[in-house]
Amino acid sequence: MESTASRLQAAITVVLVDDHRLVREALRQALAQEDGVTVVAEAGDGQTAVDCVRQWQPDVVVLDIGLPDVNGIEVAARIRKLKLRTRIVALSAYTDSRFVTQMLRAGASGYVSKAAAGNELVGAIRTVAAGGSYLSPEVTGGVVAQFNGAGADSAALLGQREREVLRLIADGARSQAIAETLHISVATVEVHRRNIMRKLGLHTVAELTRYAVREGIVSP
16 A cells, blocks of 8 residues: 555645645635645645755745735745755735735735636646746736836825825824824825725735735834
8 A cells, every 4th residue: 555655755745735724724725626636734834844845845835925924025035045955835815916026026926816726827837847837827917017117106196294194103192192293184194095905906004015015104
């Protein structure tokens, strides 16, 4: 009978990283149906993910961006610094080209939208394990446009006052505190908040905070 070690040697080994246990379970079950793909470990946060990769040295890490402690972009960069043969497939609900290009620059070889994960993830895993690259079709156009210079610099869309409001939001200040700090009305703060979200295509304070950190508007 074939040993567990020999089966692992023949299979593409995978570490799953997502902060939602049910998502990890669904991915594990889906991959269990695939010949030649074996999930060897899983993690729900960034530090555990790096530790798992160091221990298992898998062929592929399926890596969510929105992790609770360290975001997936930083995790990808840390994995790359380990100088292993491990390849990274980002799996995210974010399809904005900014997130995609940040992940690619951090070391990912693939990017799959969670909306299409069932259809595309296995193909992405096999492609990057073989040394290739994979992008979901829905994100490809935006990435190409950005690398060709067609994408707008979103930070340049914000005025000085909007950047000040964004910095304070990312620092955790509420509207009343922002109004007092900038000597403007609460209503004006709310107008700036809506305009910032509209210009950046973001919808929550958490997304605004991640954006502000990424663009250097506030320190992580």
